[in-house]
Amino acid sequence: MNFSSKLIEEAVNAFSSLPGIGKKSALRLVLHLMNQDVAFSESFSEALVKMRKNIKNCKTCHNLSDTDICNICIDKRRDEQVVCVVESIRDIMAIEDTGQFRGKYHVLGGVINPIEGISPNNLNIDTLLNRIELQDIREIIMAISPTIEGDTTIFYISKQLKESPVKISTIARGISFGGELEYADELTLGRSIVARTPYRKVSE
């Protein structure tokens, strides 16, 4: 790309250093900023720097938070005895959006992946085991991706907890709601038949 301006080139390079944004999209974003007044660019930049500087990891669950302990961990109305274990804070948002879970969370920060060099020590597993040992936790729900790495992670954690009375469950796997059988992959469809659930008949 041929830039007539060094300033534009630097701004385009800044945007295109972000994931999923190429040079052309970056240029489009820069030209959009040009069409807004200076205050827009300033408040945009300020929001990002303020966020990056002040954001914290919750000391209990490793969720991103404005305070030392996050809103969810501090919320007394939520069930402390049920902890949902997730890979990233994006999963917390997705689950919160469903409105179906009123317990607490624990963010692992990824899954065990020997190929990418992610071992149990790189994840927040020790703090999870500590929580289970120290707090009165009845059940942990493993809301982890249904992949080989995810399954390995669930297996590893369950092995660490074999002496503990805590109940371990995984989120249900099967055909998506509204999904069509013929388009489901073989593994999902096969497993969903093996793990079929009994159907409650309408009582007359």
Place this chain on the structure above:
Amino acid sequence: MNFSSKLIEEAVNAFSSLPGIGKKSALRLVLHLMNQDVAFSESFSEALVKMRKNIKNCKTCHNLSDTDICNICIDKRRDEQVVCVVESIRDIMAIEDTGQFRGKYHVLGGVINPIEGISPNNLNIDTLLNRIELQDIREIIMAISPTIEGDTTIFYISKQLKESPVKISTIARGISFGGELEYADELTLGRSIVARTPYRKVSE
């Protein structure tokens, strides 16, 4: 979307206020910033604000520039007598990338579009007419989108110049290089037959 942090919410809103970036992509970008150190976010923001504050419009051709007159207008090696008229600075970049044009440019800032309320007065047409009157310009090449609005704009400018000796040309329209005839739209294919060019036979 349920945000556990106000700071993250603000940063996500900042990103998703840009065109083509939704809430989910914005969140991905914010989490990417979180994985980089603070200096990354700072230099990213600085590049944008610096660009927005210091960028200028070239006084001659309306190209974006670091200086009052842009690099292209100031370049003595380029042909001053041929001016390529484009809609936006993106088009200048695209043409410069081809390496096929060594003249000067003029950025209109859009095309005439009555539905969107863009009249000739909103475009840099008067400065183009001034340039043609005052400078020794031999030819203007209209590198404008082949749309109704683009054609209207070309027609409007040509009408303003009917007394002027300047030559007006448009960029060639037809089947793209490497394009397949059967996939070309009817209008393009029809016009490309009407506007066929003579083929020079190999001389024996």
